[in-house]
Amino acid sequence: MADTLLSVKDLVVEFPQRRGLLRALDQISFDIKRGEILGVVGESGAGKSLTGASIIGLLEPPGRVSGGTIELDGQRIDNLSTAEMRKIRGRKIGMVFQDPLTSLNPIFTIAEQLIETIQTHLKLSDKEARKQAIKLLDDVGIPAASQRIDDYPHQFSGGMRQRVVIALALAGEPELIIADEPTTALDVSVQAQIIDVLKNTCKEHGAAVMLVTHDMGVIAETCDRVAVMYAGRLAEIGPVREVIKHPKHPYTIGLMGSIPSLAHQVERLVQIPGSMPRLDAIPEGCAFNPRCNRVFDRCRTERPDLIAVEENLAACWLHAKEAGA
Amino acid sequence: MLAYIIRRLIQSVAVMLTVALISFSLFQFVGDPINNMLGQEATSQDRENLRERLGLNDSIPIQFARFTGNAIQGDFGISYRMARPVSEVIMERLPATLELAAVSGLFALTLGIVLGVYTALRRDGWLSNFIMTASLVGVSLPTFVIGILLIYLFAVELQWLPSFGRGELVQITDNWSTGLLTESGRKSLILPAITLGLFQLTLIMRLVRAEMLEVLRTDYIKFARARGLSQRAIHFRHALKNTLLPVITITGLQLGSIIAFAIITETVFQWPGVGLLFITAINFVDIPMMSAYLVLIAFIFVVINLVVDLLYFVVDPRLRAEKSAAH
Numbered sequence: 203m204a205d206t207l208l209s210v211k212d213l214v215v216e217f218p219q220r221r222g223l224l225r226a227l228d229q230i231s232f233d234i235k236r237g238e239i240l241g242v243v244g245e246s247g248a249g250k251s252l253t254g255a256s257i258i259g260l261l262e263p264p265g266r267v268s269g270g271t272i273e274l275d276g277q278r279i280d281n282l283s284t285a286e287m288r289k290i291r292g293r294k295i296g297m298v299f300q301d302p303l304t305s306l307n308p309i310f311t312i313a314e315q316l317i318e319t320i321q322t323h324l325k326l327s328d329k330e331a332r333k334q335a336i337k338l339l340d341d342v343g344i345p346a347a348s349q350r351i352d353d354y355p356h357q358f359s360g361g362m363r364q365r366v367v368i369a370l371a372l373a374g375e376p377e378l379i380i381a382d383e384p385t386t387a388l389d390v391s392v393q394a395q396i397i398d399v400l401k402n403t404c405k406e407h408g409a410a411v412m413l414v415t416h417d418m419g420v421i422a423e424t425c426d427r428v429a430v431m432y433a434g435r436l437a438e439i440g441p442v443r444e445v446i447k448h449p450k451h452p453y454t455i456g457l458m459g460s461i462p463s464l465a466h467q468v469e470r471l472v473q474i475p476g477s478m479p480r481l482d483a484i485p486e487g488c489a490f491n492p493r494c495n496r497v498f499d500r501c502r503t504e505r506p507d508l509i510a511v512e513e514n515l516a517a518c519w520l521h522a523k524e525a526g527a
Numbered sequence: 528m529l530a531y532i533i534r535r536l537i538q539s540v541a542v543m544l545t546v547a548l549i550s551f552s553l554f555q556f557v558g559d560p561i562n563n564m565l566g567q568e569a570t571s572q573d574r575e576n577l578r579e580r581l582g583l584n585d586s587i588p589i590q591f592a593r594f595t596g597n598a599i600q601g602d603f604g605i606s607y608r609m610a611r612p613v614s615e616v617i618m619e620r621l622p623a624t625l626e627l628a629a630v631s632g633l634f635a636l637t638l639g640i641v642l643g644v645y646t647a648l649r650r651d652g653w654l655s656n657f658i659m660t661a662s663l664v665g666v667s668l669p670t671f672v673i674g675i676l677l678i679y680l681f682a683v684e685l686q687w688l689p690s691f692g693r694g695e696l697v698q699i700t701d702n703w704s705t706g707l708l709t710e711s712g713r714k715s716l717i718l719p720a721i722t723l724g725l726f727q728l729t730l731i732m733r734l735v736r737a738e739m740l741e742v743l744r745t746d747y748i749k750f751a752r753a754r755g756l757s758q759r760a761i762h763f764r765h766a767l768k769n770t771l772l773p774v775i776t777i778t779g780l781q782l783g784s785i786i787a788f789a790i791i792t793e794t795v796f797q798w799p800g801v802g803l804l805f806i807t808a809i810n811f812v813d814i815p816m817m818s819a820y821l822v823l824i825a826f827i828f829v830v831i832n833l834v835v836d837l838l839y840f841v842v843d844p845r846l847r848a849e850k851s852a853a854h
């Protein structure tokens with residue numbers, strides 16, 4: 203499949219702890235196609251950030267990938283050496299963090315940080331790199347880029363800084379950008395702008411995006427496909443319209459129901475009772491079974507794998523062929 | 528910017544006046560200097576004349592104003608013990624202390640930064656652990672014990688280095704004779720400089736290490752990693768520069784305390800600087816000398832403080848913006 207950019211298969215991430223291994227990601231599998239925007243949603247602690255960190259190879263020790271594979275352009279990247287992985291970071295996979303106020307080094311100018319990043323990855327002279335840097339700032343919509351470029355981060359507003367961060371993430375012309383809640387720390391008034399900038403600039407530069415967000419509105423408007431995570435597992439993944447309009451996993455159904463702006467699309471406002479289990483107390487079988495309103499025997503003993511249902515994939519026994527659903 | 532400098536200058540003057548007041552009050556508390564100066568047999572007429580001549584009959588505020596005015600011109604009166612102008616004696620002795628402080632400050636700073644960065648980057652290495660443990664010992668041993676141990680080892684047992692004095696000196700200006708230009712002078716400097724600098728060294732090292740670890744945890748370092756920058760650029764450009772920023776303040780102030788702490792080291796090594804001068808002055812209740820020393824040390828602290836502040840201001844773009852925005 204030539205148009206598959208990233209392929210994550212059965213990814214397992216564990217943290218060694220005093221009482222044995224804590225499994226934070228459990229057999230996560232999904233693909234991202236070239237130029238596509240994949241949204242990732244899930245409650246706090248579901249493992250969204252860890253998934254991003256594993257892909258770009260920046261898991262904080264003692265956390266480690268202990269199972270599965272991550273392939274980029276058909277090449278495995280989960281077992282690369284530190285030096286090899288450094289060539290991937292910035293060059294093949296870029297990252298946008300949550301808080302633009304702390305993402306930029308306060309004592310270097312924007313120009314210094316951009317040019318340094320560009321020259322790390324591309325063979326450009328100082329002059330060419332500077333030109334490229336100004337172009338990038340232009341692309342992300344910084345007005346008077348050629349003048350602002352020599353300013354320090356604190357001279358920009360939060361929204362402008364996040365634009366700079368996006369420019370920096372794109373400086374090495376990566377094919378994939380992982381954006382972990384890129385607007386959560388921003389003023390509500392600029393959130394939509396920044397999402398637009400992210401979407402459009404990445405499109406222009408031919409980069410796919412893995413967009414982690416809590417905002418279903420953003421998902422609906424921005425993403426091509428969406429992945430729903432629950433307790434370190436993938437609950438459902440599919441085209442964004444399908445997942446929103448015809449969710450197949452009871453957790454996704456609940457999730458969509460609890461979004462007020464989308465509530466008119468479902469019959470009633472569904473509230474999911476209970477809360478996500480701690481990682482060291484995940485029940486046997488389906489991780490969602492204590493909260494599920496459609497739970498049956500099999501859910502408590504056997505763990506469901508992703509099952510194709512129409513255009514979606516859902517990890518739920520309701521859709522198992524032999525169940526006759 | 529200008530308003531900031533002016534405000535800092537006013538603060539500095541206030542500090543100096545306070546210290547001047549304390550030094551001045553030494554004269555009031557330690558009793559009548561006339562007895563010391565004239566001895567028991569002097570007539571009351573002699574005493575009265577001397578009182579008048581020294582201005583001791585004026586009111587306290589007037590005496591203080593005179594003291595301050597003279598001090599500003601570098602005049603701290605005549606040493607009771609040596610019968611020479613205090614400022615002259617201090618100027619003679621100051622080079623010895625300044626050379627010692629500068630060398631030990633440099634020693635503490637360079638080694639402190641190098642070791643601090645090393646122990647931060649190799650947090651779990653055995654050498655780092657060893658350095659950290661050794662530094663604990665360094666902090667907990669009193670200066671004079673370290674001095675004596677060093678003397679015992681390098682001067683008495685190994686006989687590599689002299690145990691006291693400044694060695695051979697070279698006169699470079701009228702009142703600056705340096706030990707840095709002769710081999711025996713440099714050799715004499717080693718043990719006292721290490722003794723004096725060891726405490727600051729461990730302090731700077733621990734500070735740099737803690738600061739560096741803190742910086743390495745920041746988002747902008749994570750973001751730098753995510754951009755694929757080289758390890759070298761991340762550690763020594765992005766992290767180190769941010770680490771050194773707050774370190775400047777502390778180490779700058781440490782230089783002041785190196786000069787002040789030199790008293791003990793100078794005593795152990797019989798180093799002929801102002802610290803030793805001060806100790807001798809205390810033994811002889813040489814009030815003008817003591818008060819001059821206090822003012823001098825305070826002055827050095829205030830100047831260093833000011834310079835460090837301005838330096839920090841120049842180095843940190845954020846501070847520059849905030850301060851100029853505030854005015």
Ligand SMILES: Nc1ncnc2c1ncn2[C@@H]1O[C@H](COP(=O)(O)OP(=O)(O)OP(=O)(O)O)[C@@H](O)[C@H]1O
Binds near residue numbers: 217252262
């Ligand atoms: N260093 C660690 N040691 C142990 N557990 C960890 C560690 N880091 C993360 N975890 C666990 O991994 C789980 C997933 O964390 P992650 O940060 O990926 O969540 P998230 O989905 O991004 O949540 P949020 O929406 O709050 O950002 C959490 O439950 C957390 O407890």
Ligand code: SF4
Binds near residue numbers: 452453488490501
């Ligand atoms: S597998 Fe069972 S418990 Fe899990 S979501 Fe489906 S129905 Fe609910």
Ligand SMILES: [Mg+2]
Binds near residue numbers: 250251252382
């Ligand atoms: Mg997160």
